[in-house]
Amino acid sequence: SCGAGGGTGASGGGDPRTLRIAHNSNAAALPVRVAEAKGIFAKHNLKVQLTKVENLGTLPGAVGKSFDVALSVPTTLITAAQQGIPVAQVAGATVDIEQNPTAFLIGSRKAGVSKPKDLEGKTLGVLVETGTTHVATKAWLKHEGVDLSAVKIVQVDGPAQADQLSSGRIDAVETVMPFATNILRNPDAADLGDPYLKLAPELSAILWIAQRDFASKQPEVIKDFRAALDEAQTFIAQNDKEARQVLKDYTGLPDAVIAGTKLPTYTSEVRSEDLQVWLDTMREVDNFKTDMDLKTLVARQN
């Protein structure tokens, strides 16, 4: 293996107004897709190249090299930054509010899980063991007095979760949309609540990141990016049908799922206070020792 920086640092050399954006098939990326499809980015004098990458974990290392802006989650942002990877949040994506939760802890009544305390001695399927949802759930369970070491954790890919729960291979599951819709269709499934909302009444769990350098050197570009997201958000609110068509186009989900999906609440705002909540939670449940200056994690806002 050769030394660091083998990749091509394109953001330095390329046109700063051309953004290479990476995201997964989460509905959180809808505004970006809408902004592209409806010419909103063009209106803000931004050129974009969109790439779908399902494995968000590889992206912090890739921003500044293969991509300029990428979808990520607060826990990833914090750990990556703590390990010396120079990333920063440039925009918000979604925020969970009580009326519109996006994360779920679901128990199987058959397995006797209808409240968090029942999880002791049971198997809990999670999306990513190090992910935002699981960090939040752990904090929640801890507050409920659950002995975390008594819960067996396994990773289960979202699409397989419904089967695993109904076949009894796992007794409870942490999940997000759209998988939750499928799981909750099973009468045995008990919705125990949104783990995010147990941390704060309103919490952002998905956001956009970029290389820290890029974030500090291109405030104009970021401002325009956010403005485009805001405009897309308005468009989505007003044109539900068209927006869902875009969602279908990039996720490939079946029509029934598209129609049944409740879209998340979008925000382009960088919510530093939410990052603080995440950092505190990680320190509480993850032995995350370091304190860090959250200001370095966000792009300058103006």
Added chain:
Amino acid sequence: MAELWRRINVVGVAVFVLGLVVWEVGVRSGLLDFAYLPQPSDVVSGLAELVSTGELQTALTHTLTAALTGWLLAGVTGVVAGSVLGLVRPVWRYSMASLEALRALPIVAFVPVAVLIFGFSAQMEVVVAWYAALWPILLNTINGMGTEQRMLESGSVLRLSKAAVLWKIRLPAATPMIVVGLRLGLSISLVLTLVAEMTGNPAGLGFVLVSKAQALRPDEMFAGVVVIGVAGIVLNGLVMGLARLVFRGQMAAAGEAQ
């Protein structure tokens, strides 16, 4: 015509189809009742859809190009390095243990590193495919170099040069083994190209598998899986066919003639 029928492996295909029928019956009878596991007939319609959008063709071409490039590179490097290691004792003595240690490293864990170095590119997939396919080819070549003593003596008695002994005796004698290495390497490079696409470069059939799974389309996902399996059959058939054609004598001597 009869020749054609003899070449097509009717029984083999029948057994394969039988396997599919068992699967279909299993799902239909409710014995296997999972949303994630479709029945073959659904997979067929999923396949039709993948084909009609052209998604399959692009993805398959991408994946096969990467896997085959990696495999070919592994074939060349593996056979050359294997011959050197098998024949030149000092080289073997002073490097084999390193290779044995490298060989045991889980390539999957290197996908993120490969992404860092090569970016989200087909190049990264080729490297992963090459690395994975290299070892079986290398090991089989080294092992195949242990030629029957009497044959080597025949070579020296007939005053063949060192190069001629390698070319006319050692390599042909090792051919069946090398072909085994190549066959193993082929499927391994295919599988690891897919892993590289699933966890790294978002392209090709591997990415189709994950994104179709995320899109809650198990029928299309399994269509992808079946296509990969069939690609495995076809590629292997091609390799064996080619080997039988090019190395007719070696394959016949090894009992591999059709």
Added chain:
Amino acid sequence: MKSTPVRGLLPLVVLLGLWQLFGDPESPYFPPPSEWVSAVQPLVDNSTLWDAIGATALTFLLGLVLATVIGSAVGTVVGASKPVDRALSPSLEFLRALPAASLVPVAALILGYTTSMKLVVVVLPATWPILLACRTARRSLSPVLLDVPKTLGLSRWERVTKILTPALLPAVLLGVRVAAPLALIITLLVEIITRVDGLGAVLGAAQANFLSAQVYGLLVVTGVLGYVVNWIVTRGETAISGRMRPN
């Protein structure tokens, strides 16, 4: 094949030494080897590492043993009979090309998140090298050698234990040497995907937390694990083939 002398590790040691000398200790992606040690140290202290090695080694070794048994049995049968070979080969080739990662959910549905699920996923790919090596060796066995047990009236069982097993053993061992790292890789892959237990789970977590130094440290641990198994297999091979053939 003689068992590999340890001095063959020299190039690797030199490489790591250069990395240590010229590597940037601050690099988030390529920390030098000394960093690896300190990153793995905490895992050793709270004995996470030993448990993980135990779980991985169990799956890996059981998987390898099962693959050896299945691979050599099926390989021998398929090598002995062309009709059986032709009947099975397309299905076998199909299975061979399936990516382990997409088998995990199906195997988990049927077997749950257990060691047996891990085993199924591991055994499948690890079988091929042994199967194919055994098949080729069986094919090229001298027909006279196969006539010997027949004319001496040996039972089927004796034929297997006294003729086929020793005659095919070198091929099986070669297959095992190729299969061992594969089995290890797939074990880790399953563990990374499911995080049930084992080194893969620790590795996956380290990777998700961007702990590069720990990742490299764990890779070295897996490398050592694979190397040790390979060493044992080659020792066995040497002992056996040394008795069988000159030079």
Added chain:
Amino acid sequence: MTVTSELTEQSLACQDVAVTLPGASGPIDILRDVRFSVAKGEFVSILGTSGTGKTTLLRVLGGLLAASAGKVSWHGVDVTGPPAGVVTVFQDYTHSLLPWRTVRRNVALGIESQCSREERDSRVDAALSMVGLEKRADEYPWRLSGGMQQRVQIARALAMKPQVLLMDEPFGALDAMTKASLQDQMQQVQELTGTTIVFVTHDVEEAVYLSDRVLVLHGSPANIGLSLEIPLERPRHQVSTKEDLSYLELRHRVYEALGHGHG
């Protein structure tokens, strides 16, 4: 001598056997209409030029190769696989010994699971000393000379104490002296145990000296061209028998049948 009375009982019947094997340019008919029988305790030699099909015929008799047509039966039972009590000594001795077993254990191979340790050891020792290899019992076969390997194979067959021995050029790699001693051992074994022996050889003198009957395979596809009774008195002796005029006469007739002017 009881040979004559035993000759009435039929041991082998080979009826219209034909064999076709694959060749470079299509299948080749090797044997056609091969028909003969062997009586219990009889010693029959088969001669024929190189490549006529002697080995092939012996493989068919031993149940190692299925005939394309016709049938073979031993003691009235049709051959479908190697029959019990029928042991073949192969022409290709290098491949017929197990390289991972010592000479002793190669010789024991056929009997080790059938008899007690003591019996096995004594039978192995007896067989090895019969072929003069008692001193090399713990050697691996690939450390032996060609002729020694051939003798190990013979010892292995003798240790089995078979009812029927099929031998394919068993003395081909032996010098005249070792050969003569083994020929006489064979005679003795046969006299003591009444073993039926079918013996392929290139040595006409050996064939006439040892046999009750000599068969000559010839033609392509091959069949039996000559079947010659050898009514020489038994026991035979290397010197006196070979000076016997009828021996010389019989030898001459076999040479002639082989298309060879000289006798």
Added chain:
Amino acid sequence: MTVTSELTEQSLACQDVAVTLPGASGPIDILRDVRFSVAKGEFVSILGTSGTGKTTLLRVLGGLLAASAGKVSWHGVDVTGPPAGVVTVFQDYTHSLLPWRTVRRNVALGIESQCSREERDSRVDAALSMVGLEKRADEYPWRLSGGMQQRVQIARALAMKPQVLLMDEPFGALDAMTKASLQDQMQQVQELTGTTIVFVTHDVEEAVYLSDRVLVLHGSPANIGLSLEIPLERPRHQVSTKEDLSYLELRHRVYEALGHGHG
């Protein structure tokens, strides 16, 4: 005949050669103090009981095995590896042919990179017809009978047109007729090309019939017990030479040297 004049030029010198090989219970002395020379164009046969060390000696002469002591030189050059112009025909014919090459290409193996296509083809064809295998040229060797494989190996050596031929029981698997014809071919080749031939055989008559000199190896460790000139007139004939009284006398002396009463 020019044999006598050529005999003056020395081809092979074998000086005090000793060979020790590993055995089950420690090293075994196979050869000791083997000393002889061969003149250019001479035909020398080596006889000896099975396992004395004939193959071992031939391997030393051919540069395939280093002597533990003593030295071997061809045409004045010490042997360190297989010398140019010296070709060995192995006793173990099954392993010495390349199974993936057809008969034709096996025979061409030694000459294909040295001469033009036409010459190669004509030499291969000539060699194959000499051993009577022209019809099986496109077959793979594992489809041939033992005797045929042995002849392929002989053809391969003849196609090389070597100065020296070392042959280890080359006719061991052949019937009397094929053997006689090959013996005469060898005589002719030697007469035409002046090839030096060292020939290991078990057949005393063959040795006397073909050779200018017969060597008998004996003892353990073995050395040369008898070196007997065969001054029979050349060319020799299968019938008349073998009826010659001095032939019978020489044959008798060799048998005696082999410790064999009968001749």
